[in-house]
Amino acid sequence: MGVRHGGGDDLIRAALSGLVGGEHRHQVLAALLPFGVAVALGVQAVAHGQTADGCQGHFHGVGELGVLGVCGGQPPDDRRDLVIDLFLDEHQRCAMTRLNHRGTTALITGASSGLGAALARQLADRGANLVLVARRRDRLDETAEELRRAGVDVMVYDRDLARPRAGAALTEQLAADGIQVDTLVNSAGVGTHGDFATAEPDAVAAEVQLNVVSLVDLTRALLPQMLHSGRGALVNVASTSGYQPTPSMAVYGASKAFVLSFTEALAYENRHSGLRVLVVSPGPMHTEFFDVLGTTRPGVGRWQTPEQVAAHTLRALDQRSVPPSTISGTLNALPVFAARFSPRRVVSAVTAKAIGA
């Protein structure tokens, strides 16, 4: 039976739910795969599904490589990525233990917009109490009000984390207010754009202070209590820009390379603790980031919404064995993978061309 286009996400989700649902046919044939190298990396799964309106679908896919077939027909181009993402999501779900956020306290920097705000909402949905941090008090208050109505406790701290010692001052205030943090999400971040030789020195200093120094300070100050709690997670937000040199955003790319390396090292150091440590790298996201940057030119890759990236992050944290780092979106991960096997000079040149440097 083929996928009938027009069934929408509902149809695809219904078909994919067979991968884990048990009510439909579900086969994991890792040993029997005819797909060569995929054997080592993935599973084959076949699923049937039916939507509420009776539309039926049949899905046939191979795991981590994102190799995909839909029996009886291909999805149209604009559906293909969605199908792949949904398949990988469903496949991942098989290997998960949900992290229970209920009753824990999560501090989120950059919670006034974009990814930080999306993570705040999704963590609140899962019962976490929140400490929201950013500069814009009105935006924080609005989000806090909305989330309190959902039944969680929310505290708000308007702070400029690009100021020296801002991280230390915030954690001293948290201690004075008796707030114990189980989960820290460092999402606040900014970029600067243009040739470094003509960059505005104060803007560059603020970028490094926010993206690197405050992130390190907050992590250092809160890590002991998070390790003691063992009920939460450390989540640092990097970027696919952190995986290669980024001409025209040299400081930004380097700051995200720092976040990647730093967090992966912490993941290893704390591998035997209960704390889950993860660095998430989004590709381009529809947020205010590019308004602040003043251009969308460096937005290379598969655009996602902050809600998609937040959901990807929480799913990664739910895995039985949390990966130290994760890239949101299959199409954002593939170029990063390819760059690993290319000479650095070539990688710089390709990146510069792609982002129009």
Ligand SMILES: NC(=O)c1ccc[n+]([C@@H]2O[C@H](COP(=O)([O-])OP(=O)(O)OC[C@H]3O[C@@H](n4cnc5c(N)ncnc54)[C@H](OP(=O)(O)O)[C@@H]3O)[C@@H](O)[C@H]2O)c1
């Ligand atoms: N958007 C993308 O394409 C993309 C791609 C890869 C990675 N990222 C990363 O994702 C993270 C979230 O960015 P986003 O896309 O969600 O952008 P966004 O919507 O602009 O959010 C940035 C957040 O950081 C806060 N922030 C900025 N400067 C601050 C400061 N000096 N002190 C305290 N908070 C500050 C902002 O709040 P206030 O202005 O209220 O302070 C805002 O809440 C960043 O680390 C960014 O580097 C973004």
